[in-house]
Amino acid sequence: MTKTRFTMLSLLVMFAMVVVGHSHSAPVNLLANGNFESGAMAPWSTYGAMIKPEVVSSGAIEGKYCLHVVCDTKGANFWDGGLQHAGHIFDQGKIYTLVAFLKSPQKLQINFKPELAQDPWTGYGDKVMTMTESWAEYYITTPPMPNTVNPATVTFHIAFDVGEFYIDNVQFYEGEYVPGASSAVQSKDKLATAWGQIKAK
Ligand SMILES: [Ca+2]
Numbered sequence: 001m002t003k004t005r006f007t008m009l010s011l012l013v014m015f016a017m018v019v020v021g022h023s024h025s026a027p028v029n030l031l032a033n034g035n036f037e038s039g040a041m042a043p044w045s046t047y048g049a050m051i052k053p054e055v056v057s058s059g060a061i062e063g064k065y066c067l068h069v070v071c072d073t074k075g076a077n078f079w080d081g082g083l084q085h086a087g088h089i090f091d092q093g094k095i096y097t098l099v100a101f102l103k104s105p106q107k108l109q110i111n112f113k114p115e116l117a118q119d120p121w122t123g124y125g126d127k128v129m130t131m132t133e134s135w136a137e138y139y140i141t142t143p144p145m146p147n148t149v150n151p152a153t154v155t156f157h158i159a160f161d162v163g164e165f166y167i168d169n170v171q172f173y174e175g176e177y178v179p180g181a182s183s184a185v186q187s188k189d190k191l192a193t194a195w196g197q198i199k200a201k
Contacts, residue, residue, distance in 0.1 A: 026181050027173035031085050034170040036065040048081030048159055061101045061135040066168035075159025083156040090149035097177045099139040100170045104131035106163030110156050112140045117153040131165055139177050
């Protein structure tokens with residue numbers, strides 16, 4: 001084996017280790033159709049007459065599709081309009097991370113709220129974010145669940161003001177935030193960076 005061939009083989013092994021290592025660290029998304037790649041909205045739903053959602057096939061940050069949401073009337077309360085992914089159970093003692101990619105030409109606000117899906121609508125780690133005109137990643141991590149939360153839902157409150165926003169690549173998983181795990185785009189960038197570093201050696 002020539003030195004060049006050995007070097008090439010070493011590089012391939014190192015590259016494979018980067019790929020395998022990355023895939024093993026990826027958390028499991030508890031949301032079906034979190035990236036809207038079915039081309040339809042289900043099982044997501046919205047409430048509030050002012051909320052007009054539509055899956056669109058252009059401008060996505062991940063894959064082909066994202067969700068475009070219009071709020072045509074400001075709510076009396078910001079929670080009067082929402083985007084939800086229902087049917088969950090949060091396990092006692094576990095923490096969860098909710099990640100979403102968002103952008104809004106009007107820089108709307110949005111409230112991330114994993115919650116009890118019935119009165120008193122107890123939230124876990126809920127936080128209001130302010131979107132920007134460019135796609136960016138936002139996340140929260142809940143405190144440990146003090147008890148089993150059932151029924152539970154992943155809710156975004158979206159009646160802060162009149163405007164529109166785009167959402168894509170939503171993930172909800174057990175544990176702390178894992179950088180880059182929610183974004184195929186970021187993952188590719190990371191691999192490209194690692195590959196570039198390997199080649200530079
Ligand atoms: Ca998508």
